[in-house]
Amino acid sequence: MPQVQIVMIEGRTTEQKRKVAERITQVLNEEIGTAPDGISISFIEVPRESYARGGLLISDKQAKQGK
Amino acid sequence: MPQVQIVMIEGRTTEQKRKVAERITQVLNEEIGTAPDGISISFIEVPRESYARGGLLISDKQAKQGK
Amino acid sequence: MPQVQIVMIEGRTTEQKRKVAERITQVLNEEIGTAPDGISISFIEVPRESYARGGLLISDKQAKQGK
Amino acid sequence: MPQVQIVMIEGRTTEQKRKVAERITQVLNEEIGTAPDGISISFIEVPRESYARGGLLISDKQAKQGK
Amino acid sequence: MPQVQIVMIEGRTTEQKRKVAERITQVLNEEIGTAPDGISISFIEVPRESYARGGLLISDKQAKQGK
Amino acid sequence: MPQVQIVMIEGRTTEQKRKVAERITQVLNEEIGTAPDGISISFIEVPRESYARGGLLISDKQAKQGK
Numbered sequence: 001m002p003q004v005q006i007v008m009i010e011g012r013t014t015e016q017k018r019k020v021a022e023r024i025t026q027v028l029n030e031e032i033g034t035a036p037d038g039i040s041i042s043f044i045e046v047p048r049e050s051y052a053r054g055g056l057l058i059s060d061k062q063a064k065q066g067k
Numbered sequence: 068m069p070q071v072q073i074v075m076i077e078g079r080t081t082e083q084k085r086k087v088a089e090r091i092t093q094v095l096n097e098e099i100g101t102a103p104d105g106i107s108i109s110f111i112e113v114p115r116e117s118y119a120r121g122g123l124l125i126s127d128k129q130a131k132q133g134k
Numbered sequence: 135m136p137q138v139q140i141v142m143i144e145g146r147t148t149e150q151k152r153k154v155a156e157r158i159t160q161v162l163n164e165e166i167g168t169a170p171d172g173i174s175i176s177f178i179e180v181p182r183e184s185y186a187r188g189g190l191l192i193s194d195k196q197a198k199q200g201k
Numbered sequence: 202m203p204q205v206q207i208v209m210i211e212g213r214t215t216e217q218k219r220k221v222a223e224r225i226t227q228v229l230n231e232e233i234g235t236a237p238d239g240i241s242i243s244f245i246e247v248p249r250e251s252y253a254r255g256g257l258l259i260s261d262k263q264a265k266q267g268k
Numbered sequence: 269m270p271q272v273q274i275v276m277i278e279g280r281t282t283e284q285k286r287k288v289a290e291r292i293t294q295v296l297n298e299e300i301g302t303a304p305d306g307i308s309i310s311f312i313e314v315p316r317e318s319y320a321r322g323g324l325l326i327s328d329k330q331a332k333q334g335k
Numbered sequence: 336m337p338q339v340q341i342v343m344i345e346g347r348t349t350e351q352k353r354k355v356a357e358r359i360t361q362v363l364n365e366e367i368g369t370a371p372d373g374i375s376i377s378f379i380e381v382p383r384e385s386y387a388r389g390g391l392l393i394s395d396k397q398a399k400q401g402k
Binding site for chain 3: 380
């Protein structure tokens with residue numbers, strides 16, 4: 001009966017989220033034996049200015065790399 | 068001193084969130100004895116395309132059911 | 135279909151968590167109309183040394199107050 | 202660069218978590234194009250008394266079903 | 269390798285988040301010895317109607333105080 | 336009024352958590368202007384077998400590196 005939360009940069013399509021939800025549910029069902037009905041998955045999408053790694057916002061990291 | 072997080076589908080009114088916050092605070096105060104002042108509650112609202120149960124996005128589930 | 139997470143200090147009884155789970159589910163059902171079956175609640179319990187408010191660990195706060 | 206959090210009932214083996222971590226990382230890499238190195242996954246395991254669905258603790262649900 | 273999540277009221281500038289991300293990464297590096305590259309920080313911003321303390325929405329609290 | 340959650344590998348001392356809580360509270364107060372009293376921080380500590388990066392559990396990563 002897991003609660004799965006995925007915090008990620010915004011901008012993915014519904015089709016991408018559909019696939020991710022479907023496949024992660026399958027992985028958890030196969031590997032830990034949970035019934036799919038008990039698995040909830042939420043995608044919490046944040047802008048590039050709201051996510052950092054290595055102390056650097058993603059928006060700044062991409063500006064640096066000329067993207 | 069609990070931190071409460073409620074991830075839910077977007078679209079609820081301020082009045083609904085007001086009631087939920089008030090009543091959950093009361094429940095925690097009565098049942099586990101925390102002072103209301105120490106209880107924080109956040110509502111993290113996501114679109115129907117960003118929440119899945121049973122491997123199916125809520126938006127797809129509702130489309131299937133003709134809603 | 136909310137995912138509710140409650141981070142709190144450890145030490146509550148099963149009976150307390152039972153009551154909190156039951157009542158919060160009822161609140162969400164009554165106020166936002168979600169079917170109980172779609173509501174999952176997790177209690178994430180941490181020791182007093184792992185929770186701070188106002189910059190002070192709960193364990194230190196209680197030591198200060200002579201508790 | 203997603204942060205993935207999986208709150209689940211305790212008791213899974215390291216081998217099960219290894220497989221889940223490996224496969225979810227692969228799913229996110231394939232479906233949303235994130236480099237594996239940017240994907241972090243945490244398993245937050247709670248006892249059966251600390252998880253509820255439908256307003257009922259898992260421990261109570263299993264007692265009812267004679268498990 | 270911590271996952272840091274900060275749920276806060278929306279409205280902070282990119283410059284504020286930049287500073288917070290930079291400084292929290294430095295704090296974790298200095299105090300617990302984690303390499304900056306392993307530290308991810310997400311800011312999950314919610315409107316004033318989606319955050320409560322003491323059972324009161326922030327939006328209501330501010331209305332009461334005439335702000 | 337932020338809720339801060341830090342998911343990290345278990346094993347840090349109370350002194351380390353005390354410093355982190357104190358300093359992060361100070362950072363948020365200085366950079367985003369929140370009163371310390373409104374800032375709650377929880378440390379959610381998980382074993383090395385319950386955290387993965389790049390699809391690899393930390394416990395496996397360290398075994399590989401001969402640590």
